[in-house]
Amino acid sequence: MLAKLFAQKLLAVEAVKLSPEAPFTWASGWKSPIYCDNRKLLSYPDIRTFVKLELARLVAENFGEAEVVAGVATGAIAQGALVADLLGLPFVYVRPKPKDHGMGNQIEGQLDAAKKVVVVEDLISTGGSSLKAVDAIRKNGNEIVGMVASYTYGFDVAASAFADANVKLLTLSDYNAVIEVAAETGYIKQEQIETLAAWRKNPAEWGK
Numbered sequence: 001m002l003a004k005l006f007a008q009k010l011l012a013v014e015a016v017k018l019s020p021e022a023p024f025t026w027a028s029g030w031k032s033p034i035y036c037d038n039r040k041l042l043s044y045p046d047i048r049t050f051v052k053l054e055l056a057r058l059v060a061e062n063f064g065e066a067e068v069v070a071g072v073a074t075g076a077i078a079q080g081a082l083v084a085d086l087l088g089l090p091f092v093y094v095r096p097k098p099k100d101h102g103m104g105n106q107i108e109g110q111l112d113a114a115k116k117v118v119v120v121e122d123l124i125s126t127g128g129s130s131l132k133a134v135d136a137i138r139k140n141g142n143e144i145v146g147m148v149a150s151y152t153y154g155f156d157v158a159a160s161a162f163a164d165a166n167v168k169l170l171t172l173s174d175y176n177a178v179i180e181v182a183a184e185t186g187y188i189k190q191e192q193i194e195t196l197a198a199w200r201k202n203p204a205e206w207g208k
Contacts, residue, residue, distance in 0.1 A: 009041070115142055116142070119148075120147070131165050
């Protein structure tokens with residue numbers, strides 16, 4: 001099972017961090033006892049190659065009509081470039097907002113209007129930043145054929161947001177697979193599982 005296999009790789013290099021006593025703060029403002037840093041995977045050639053191959057496979061099998069790969073800055077710039085290189089497609093990346101200097105670009109690279117785009121993201125939490133990138137690409141006159149990501153927390157709010165935006169999302173792994181593997185291997189203790197379960201029920205209010 002791909003989700004558990006990738007979860008094992010995330011845990012093996014401690015790309016997943018647990019800190020119930022000193023929670024992480026996400027860009028959305030949510031507090032969380034768990035944090036997944038996929039950028040750490042770039043430092044491990046074998047895992048980096050695995051991610052490149054599997055994301056490219058998802059694109060080829062599900063979004064074969066894509067003409068351009070777009071990475072979401074900054075976490076997915078490297079992953080997106082790797083995927084684009086393997087598939088032999090042009091690559092661009094999308095900033096959270098236009099630059100306040102220079103050319104004022106939000107989309108970096110050459111993206112011709114009407115080209116079909118697949119978006120690469122490293123991690124999906126609420127989906128807000130990912131869908132901002134989608135909106136920027138659509139405003140450029142492009143069609144989004146789908147999005148692939150390394151990991152998702154699988155929140156209902158994200159699922160609703162992607163459905164509303166009419167964007168199909170496919171990921172290599174997810175929260176449930178990571179927690180399952182972490183519990184099986186003793187990476188997390190029973191009391192931590194209970195904390196994570198409480199957070200998962202209401203992440204927006206947890207820790208307040």
